[in-house]
Amino acid sequence: MVPGEATGEVLRLDEPLSFWGGTDPASGRIIDRRHPQVGESITGRVLAMPFGRGSSSGSSALCEAVRSGTGPAAILMGEPDEIIALGAIVADEVYGTGFPVVVIPADGFDGLVTGTRVRVDVDGSVTPA
Amino acid sequence: MVLRLDARDEARLAGDEGEGQRMATSIVVRLAAAMEADHLLDVTGAHVDACLYLGPAMLDFADRLADAGATVSVPTTLNVSSLDLRHPDLYRGDPDDARAARRLMERYEEMGCRPTWTCAPYQSEARPGFGEHVAWAESNAISFANSVLGARTHRYGDFVDISCAVTGRAPAAGLHLDANRLATVVYRLDGISADLLDRDVLYPVLGGLVGRSVGKAVPVVDGLPEGVSEDRLKAMCAAAAATGSVGLFHVVGSTPEAPDLATALGGREPARVVEVTPSDLRAARDRLTTGVGDRLDVVSLGTPHYSVDEIGRLVDLLVDRRVHDDVAMYVSTGRDVLHEVELRGWAARLEAAGVQPVVDTCTYVTPIIRADARTAMTDSAKWAYYAPGNLGLDVAFGSTEDCVESAVAGRVVRDEGIWSGA
Numbered sequence A: 001m002v003p004g005e006a007t008g009e010v011l012r013l014d015e016p017l018s019f020w021g022g023t024d025p026a027s028g029r030i031i032d033r034r035h036p037q038v039g040e041s042i043t044g045r046v047l048a049m050p051f052g053r054g055s056s057s058g059s060s061a062l063c064e065a066v067r068s069g070t071g072p073a074a075i076l077m078g079e080p081d082e083i084i085a086l087g088a089i090v091a092d093e094v095y096g097t098g099f100p101v102v103v104i105p106a107d108g109f110d111g112l113v114t115g116t117r118v119r120v121d122v123d124g125s126v127t128p129a
Numbered sequence B: 001m002v003l004r005l006d007a008r009d010e011a012r013l014a015g016d017e018g019e020g021q022r023m024a025t026s027i028v029v030r031l032a033a034a035m036e037a038d039h040l041l042d043v044t045g046a047h048v049d050a051c052l053y054l055g056p057a058m059l060d061f062a063d064r065l066a067d068a069g070a071t072v073s074v075p076t077t078l079n080v081s082s083l084d085l086r087h088p089d090l091y092r093g094d095p096d097d098a099r100a101a102r103r104l105m106e107r108y109e110e111m112g113c114r115p116t117w118t119c120a121p122y123q124s125e126a127r128p129g130f131g132e133h134v135a136w137a138e139s140n141a142i143s144f145a146n147s148v149l150g151a152r153t154h155r156y157g158d159f160v161d162i163s164c165a166v167t168g169r170a171p172a173a174g175l176h177l178d179a180n181r182l183a184t185v186v187y188r189l190d191g192i193s194a195d196l197l198d199r200d201v202l203y204p205v206l207g208g209l210v211g212r213s214v215g216k217a218v219p220v221v222d223g224l225p226e227g228v229s230e231d232r233l234k235a236m237c238a239a240a241a242a243t244g245s246v247g248l249f250h251v252v253g254s255t256p257e258a259p260d261l262a263t264a265l266g267g268r269e270p271a272r273v274v275e276v277t278p279s280d281l282r283a284a285r286d287r288l289t290t291g292v293g294d295r296l297d298v299v300s301l302g303t304p305h306y307s308v309d310e311i312g313r314l315v316d317l318l319v320d321r322r323v324h325d326d327v328a329m330y331v332s333t334g335r336d337v338l339h340e341v342e343l344r345g346w347a348a349r350l351e352a353a354g355v356q357p358v359v360d361t362c363t364y365v366t367p368i369i370r371a372d373a374r375t376a377m378t379d380s381a382k383w384a385y386y387a388p389g390n391l392g393l394d395v396a397f398g399s400t401e402d403c404v405e406s407a408v409a410g411r412v413v414r415d416e417g418i419w420s421g422a
Helices: A058-068 A082-095 B007-013 B019-034 B056-067 B095-110 B139-149 B160-167 B202-213 B230-243 B278-287 B308-317 B335-343 B346-352 B381-391 B400-409
Strands: A006-012 A045-049 A074-077 A101-103 A117-120 A126-128 B040-042 B046-048 B076-078 B169-171 B185-189 B219-222 B272-276 B298-306 B328-333 B355-359 B375-378 B394-397
Touching (some): A074 A082, A082 A101, A082 B019, B007 B019, B019 B056, B019 B160, B046 B160, B056 B095, B139 B230, B160 B169, B185 B202, B202 B219, B202 B230, B202 B278, B230 B381, B298 B308, B298 B381, B298 B400, B308 B328, B308 B335, B308 B400, B328 B335, B381 B394
Parallel strands (some): A045 A074, A074 A101, B185 B219, B298 B328, B375 B394
Antiparallel strands (some): A006 A117, B040 B169
16 A cells, blocks of 8 residues: 555554554654554564554554554454545655555465565565564 | 546646645545546535644644645544643643644635534535545444435545545545445344434444444444434444444435445345344443442533524433532533524523533543543543543443433433333
């Protein structure tokens, strides 16, 4: 959805996450108390999530995270999510630094294990790093 | 899919109409590419959510656009901000943040947006009609515009909302297109008591259940009475959009694209049929509660902003009653609705009963509730979903009647009867 290059440690989210109300841009941590990975940091991670959830302020929360230096390295999605893509597009427009947002096939999630390092390329491919 | 721009889009992208149009067009075009749209379409209005101050990035963006001379080209309403301009003393946050939040509001007004400051722009007279293309942000409003009004907006996030307003253009993709508006998942209500079907509290709970389980599909709910009221559909929209990513759902016999089940499905077989039983609803209700302490500090109603009718019902419930001294009770609404409520003499009755109206913002997006509050109660699935993370408190979900009883008693009181008999 938003091309780019990134390398980072995978954080595979067990449930969809709303970035607004679900993450704290100051700390980069997940604060949604109903989310199984509450407390985990998204900063510099390659987030793998099935799809987005909730608030349209998610774009702002992601853009603010980029400004604060707590944003993710990349977001890999099972389904396209425009609110997440927008966060990356506007961070690039305003700060000249965004992050790739890539839709990957369902079986692409199999190899994405939390803690492993992967590289995302501009063509959308995801490979071990 | 190749995105074909028309001559005007191209000219704006090249900067022929100034930097403001260039930047706004660039954002719309980049999103259109991400959505695999093949062209842009005209919108007749926009609703902007980027006016809620969440940090300096919000103001950096608005400054960049406003300083470049961008103005909206279609009628544009504004979502909640971080400040209640009618009751500024309610704000307990950092004064620097308040100044930045106020500045952000001014910048959007400078760009020609109407200072409506409400998450329920569909409660005003100027709302889009059936089939009209608009660019709305704010998840509950998106869901309402598509589902209840039959207008067409995709799930737009902050920044592209104002970009669409400035350009009057949006990607021809997603929920703007006929093919993406048909339901593929049926939620069939089974064995739900007539009593529960007639209670307001069913609808946010059902919305929460659907949102959590439907994924990215368009759901249709079958088995509700015909002609479900707008306020009940509103509560369902807000819940489904908060617990999931629902931008459109159909309710057979109530929403305009679902006169019957077959029409909502476009004549196709559903991919999935989910039976909704009383125990599923009880579980969905229970998920909205994080904890019930022995004391109650706060009751918050009005997420999304209460309508005139909803405030009227609250006034009726509060006749000869008064909120307990240890409880702060708020009702959030739009400034236009509050004006109407004042003209009807209801605002004075709310205040006499100890209820604080909040306008222009909402109690879970800005520091209004005192920081040491531990347990809150609400009739909103959306508030129940977000408040624990945003405010660091426990929330108990209940009906509006439960909320009033609890506010008066000073502790959480809930009528379990309607659920056990469900």
